[in-house]
Amino acid sequence: MSVIEVKDLCYTYGINTPFEKKAVIDLNLSVNEGEVIGLIGHTGSGKSTFVQMLNGLIKPTSGKVFLNGEDIWEKPKEIRKIRFKVGMVFQYPEYQLFDETVYKDISFGPMNKGLGEKEIDETVRKAAKFVGLSDELLNQSPFDLSGGEKRRAAIAGVIAMDPDVLVLDEPTAGLDPMGRNLLLSQIMQYHRERKNTIIIVSHSMEDIAKIADRVMVINSGKLEMLDTPAKVFSEAERLEKMGLEVPQITKIMLALKEKGYEVSDGILTVEQAFLEVVNLLKKEGKI
Amino acid sequence: MIRDITLGQYVPGNGIVHKADPRVKIILLIAFITLIFCAFNFVSLAVIAAAVMIIILLSDVSLKLYFKSLKVIIVIILITSILNIFYGTGTPIWQFGILKITMSGIYRAVFVSVRIVLLILISSCLTFTTSPTDLTDALERLMKPLKVFHIKVHEIAMMMTIALRFVPTLLEETDKIMSAQKARGADMESGGLIKKVKAMTPVLIPLFVSAFRRAYDLAMAMECRCYQGGDGRTRMKSLHIKKSDVFCIIFAVVILTGVVLCDIFIAPII
Numbered sequence: 001m002s003v004i005e006v007k008d009l010c011y012t013y014g015i016n017t018p019f020e021k022k023a024v025i026d027l028n029l030s031v032n033e034g035e036v037i038g039l040i041g042h043t044g045s046g047k048s049t050f051v052q053m054l055n056g057l058i059k060p061t062s063g064k065v066f067l068n069g070e071d072i073w074e075k076p077k078e079i080r081k082i083r084f085k086v087g088m089v090f091q092y093p094e095y096q097l098f099d100e101t102v103y104k105d106i107s108f109g110p111m112n113k114g115l116g117e118k119e120i121d122e123t124v125r126k127a128a129k130f131v132g133l134s135d136e137l138l139n140q141s142p143f144d145l146s147g148g149e150k151r152r153a154a155i156a157g158v159i160a161m162d163p164d165v166l167v168l169d170e171p172t173a174g175l176d177p178m179g180r181n182l183l184l185s186q187i188m189q190y191h192r193e194r195k196n197t198i199i200i201v202s203h204s205m206e207d208i209a210k211i212a213d214r215v216m217v218i219n220s221g222k223l224e225m226l227d228t229p230a231k232v233f234s235e236a237e238r239l240e241k242m243g244l245e246v247p248q249i250t251k252i253m254l255a256l257k258e259k260g261y262e263v264s265d266g267i268l269t270v271e272q273a274f275l276e277v278v279n280l281l282k283k284e285g286k287i
Numbered sequence: 288m289i290r291d292i293t294l295g296q297y298v299p300g301n302g303i304v305h306k307a308d309p310r311v312k313i314i315l316l317i318a319f320i321t322l323i324f325c326a327f328n329f330v331s332l333a334v335i336a337a338a339v340m341i342i343i344l345l346s347d348v349s350l351k352l353y354f355k356s357l358k359v360i361i362v363i364i365l366i367t368s369i370l371n372i373f374y375g376t377g378t379p380i381w382q383f384g385i386l387k388i389t390m391s392g393i394y395r396a397v398f399v400s401v402r403i404v405l406l407i408l409i410s411s412c413l414t415f416t417t418s419p420t421d422l423t424d425a426l427e428r429l430m431k432p433l434k435v436f437h438i439k440v441h442e443i444a445m446m447m448t449i450a451l452r453f454v455p456t457l458l459e460e461t462d463k464i465m466s467a468q469k470a471r472g473a474d475m476e477s478g479g480l481i482k483k484v485k486a487m488t489p490v491l492i493p494l495f496v497s498a499f500r501r502a503y504d505l506a507m508a509m510e511c512r513c514y515q516g517g518d519g520r521t522r523m524k525s526l527h528i529k530k531s532d533v534f535c536i537i538f539a540v541v542i543l544t545g546v547v548l549c550d551i552f553i554a555p556i557i
């Protein structure tokens with residue numbers, strides 16, 4: 001069943017001003033329950049604008065967003081309820097931290113949701129555990145944390161609302177490689193346990209290739225491709241025209257194929273590539 | 288949302304008004320404002336209105352934007368004109384208790400409304416066609432004589448430039464933080480005043496934190512580039528009075544004399 005369905009979605013910034021800008025154009029999409037969707041696109045292609053329409057932070061200029069089959073803007077007064085169902089982690093979310101302690105800050109979402117004290121405590125600790133924040137950190141001021149820890153705290157603040165759909169806008173931007181991998185695997189761990197739907201925006205093709213079930217490519221506000229990572233990344237040329245890369249290992253394998261070696265396209269990880277090369281060498285009788 | 292405010296927003300363009308020297312524009316704005324308050328009858332007001340219309344039409348900014356900036360102050364116009372209607376003197380044409388409407392009251396109301404509209408239009412024209420940097424730059428030049436009184440003109444202008452430069456940035460940031468907190472279920476629309484003010488804490492604290500961080504970063508960056516204040520600084524863009532500016536000044540002087548003459552020879556209405 002599709003959790004989120006998007007029909008002919010358009011968004012224009014600054015309508016009727018000299019700065020008018022079409023950020024999202026006629027977008028159609030249907031996201032299945034429990035799916036991980038990777039969203040890629042060049043800078044300024046409209047990714048952030050698109051995801052902000054999924055939880056009603058901005059209202060589409062035209063078109064509709066359906067959550068579990070219901071139009072989210074049917075009752076504009078109750079749009080807040082949607083925000084608890086579709087959790088949204090912004091680009092550079094650490095700037096939203098405000099409370100005295102990390103614990104209090106994480107509990108902001110659950111509190112707005114109207115949970116009881118005990119439930120709040122439970123969800124906050126669980127969320128903190130998912131993102132790998134230790135108990136000591138919970139009692140510190142969020143402003144005393146390191147950049148990476150701040151990021152984790154902010155993500156925990158959204159996870160604590162226990163949303164059915166989790167939207168992450170470049171959650172790993174600006175982190176070191178170790179931190180990126182760790183955060184990503186924690187998010188995936190959370191996904192496996194909670195079995196929720198995840199939409200993740202990223203500029204790292206490697207990350208997207210690793211975790212996404214389907215990849216959607218946006219170019220100048222339009223949906224260009226929507227398919228499995230293997231299919232999307234096998235079209236290296238088309239992606240490059242849109243200013244996007246393919247994962248480096250995919251590039252290498254595509255180059256091998258061009259040279260006439262028999263490897264399949266759409267290799268996304270080093271492990272797959274390793275197996276593929278071993279197979280190839282075996283076939284040629286070299287090992 | 289917040290960014291929809293048009294009052295005081297620069298609109299890039301290439302018209303005559305855009306190209307005019309910002310110093311000339313500021314002086315002419317001051318002259319026009321004085322003029323608007325010196326018009327005491329409908330003829331002089333009409334002359335000013337015509338001049339303002341000409342300037343606006345020449346300004347290469349869509350009329351829609353001017354209307355938008357008027358929309359913001361429509362309440363003020365309504366309130367002042369209602370008050371004025373009831374404050375007239377002379378024989379009432381309609382009376383209800385102590386409320387009475389007179390012909391002079393109506394005149395007054397129309398007059399004041401037109402004055403406010405003209406004020407907003409002409410000042411919007413300046414901000415629409417002059418970038419904030421040009422504005423403060425011009426102000427600095429105009430205030431230079433104040434140095435005699437040991438007023439730190441350059442520092443004041445620099446502070447203004449920086450403040451103006453960061454207004455859109457801060458608005459953008461407010462927008463972003465508000466969205467982020469709304470995404471966490473913050474309720475900023477409903478409830479009474481106190482509840483609304485309280486609901487702003489999660490927005491204001493991150494906003495202040497980031498404003499201080501920005502200020503600190505900027506100070507650091509300026510120091511790294513050896514900024515030392517105004518003495519001996521030269522400019523990348525120096526201002527020169529051009530032929531078109533002289534033309535502007537002549538245009539203004541003509542209007543000015545016109546209004547003064549009208550004021551002298553036609554009986555005042557208020």
Ligand SMILES: Nc1ncnc2c1ncn2[C@@H]1O[C@H](COP(=O)(O)OP(=O)(O)OP(=O)(O)O)[C@@H](O)[C@H]1O
Binds near residue numbers: 014021022041042045
């Ligand atoms: N608040 C705004 N007002 C006006 N235009 C905007 C606003 N936000 C974004 N835009 C414009 O809309 C377009 C899409 O922006 P968006 O932030 O969705 O891009 P993005 O794909 O998220 O880019 P990035 O990868 O850099 O985050 C851009 O051209 C941008 O300039």
Ligand SMILES: [Mg+2]
Binds near residue numbers: 047049091169
């Ligand atoms: Mg973005």
